[in-house]
Amino acid sequence: MLEIYPGELEVDTIFSRWRRWGERRNYGAFITFVGTVRAEDGIEALSFDLYEPLLREWFERWQEKAQERGAVLRMAHSVGNVPVHTSSYMAAVFSPKRRVALELIEEFVEDFKANAPIWKYDVKQGERIYARDRSQRLAGSGLLDIDG
Amino acid sequence: MLEIYPGELEVDTIFSRWRRWGERRNYGAFITFVGTVRAEDGIEALSFDLYEPLLREWFERWQEKAQERGAVLRMAHSVGNVPVHTSSYMAAVFSPKRRVALELIEEFVEDFKANAPIWKYDVKQGERIYARDRSQRLAGSGLLDIDG
Amino acid sequence: MIKYLKKVGEAMVKVEFLGPIGKEPMEVEARTLRDVAKVLQKDEELKKWLKECAVAVNDRLVQDLDTELKDGDRVSLLPPVCGG
Amino acid sequence: MIKYLKKVGEAMVKVEFLGPIGKEPMEVEARTLRDVAKVLQKDEELKKWLKECAVAVNDRLVQDLDTELKDGDRVSLLPPVCGG
Secondary structure: OEEEEEOOOOHHHHHHHHHHHHHHOOOOEEEEEEEEOOOOOOOOEEEEEEOHHHHHHHHHHHHHHHHHOOOEEEEEEEEEEEEOOOEEEEEEEEEOOHHHHHHHHHHHHHHHHHHOOEEEEEEEOOEEEEOHHHOEOOOOOOOOOOOO | OEEEEEOOOOHHHHHHHHHHHHHHOOOOEEEEEEEEOOOOOOOOEEEEEEOHHHHHHHHHHHHHHHHHOOOEEEEEEEEEEEEOOOEEEEEEEEEOOHHHHHHHHHHHHHHHHHHOOEEEEEEEOOEEEEOHHHOEOOOOOOOOOOOO | OHHHOOOOOOEEEEEEEOHHHOOOOEEEEEOEHHHHHHHHHOOHHHHHHHOOOEEEEOOEEEOOOOOEOOOOOEEEEEOOEOOO | OHHHOOOOOOEEEEEEEOHHHOOOOEEEEEOEHHHHHHHHHOOHHHHHHHOOOEEEEOOEEEOOOOOEOOOOOEEEEEOOEOOO
């Protein structure tokens, strides 16, 4: 249910596949979130690293939470460069009714931003610049800074 | 931005068109809600009536609210019969950033359920049965019941 | 013929029944919505709907029985809704 | 050669630096995470990252410097994240 692709996502193709999957399983509500790279600050692209083992663990814990509420989550993310006006991130919730789906998409996307082990870089003139200012520290950050 | 179709929605086509529209306009977040007819209680389809003038007014008020927050809404709905496992309702929010999009999709879909002038029927053996139990009264209901 | 002659001060309005009510529109003489209510109350078939219907005048929801009406106004009855 | 000889009670663990840190993995002798911290503190280039990095042992985030380590454990440093 977690898909990782090099470069930008083929949003329409992924959406259509997910939709058909959910349709056959009698879900009444299907919400998708698509994150698209904005043209700003003169960037050509964003670029991403991710740590797959921890990302999969994080995702599976969310999948269990969703299942307890009768829902299913799906997610797709890019690694490497994603040009402006193309998409790097898709998340989806399927559930029998709308209420759970609306709650879950919000909780899931917000937690994704705070806790998914993914690193973002601006790409300017071919150079990758770590987006430190827009990044968030994970729980327990600074643990090894015993001097500080 | 409000589209009305006879019968079920062509979800993939609408999604793709909306997505491309938003991509060119530099929105970073694009959320869609798709409502699909569940196979339950032995229904063959749901069926819908709507009152277009009031629906358009309701939608335009929401569009103004969205614009104040830098976002744009889109919506598609069916009239007439929509078979099980096909979709009757799509809503979308585009916004520069995720936060506004996540808030708006929830507020918009919930208000849609409570206030959009649309009537739902179960279709069983070709017969249309008003879904009174699942329907909600609009503001000011009962005004003309001066006897009661 | 007499039913098309308005009383002084009264307007001829059209009342329409939306969604599942399934009733043809009717013409009613009325000064205010209260007058419309009085006419509709007499219709046994409609009585049950009045309890749960909202009311729009010219496509705007209204909440006041004293809303004044003028010739050609359109009064719509909206039963409980359920889109999506 | 001597650096590959473990002291009694110490484990040889691998430390890896994720995302933007851009540093090759290293092998460290350590009984606990505190021992790993002591070694990494000595690296001027790493010091600035230690303040803001979270730590995983064998792909589980940990929050206790006294976490015990055994031979072959993998310690990962995770800088601030920003997916999507």
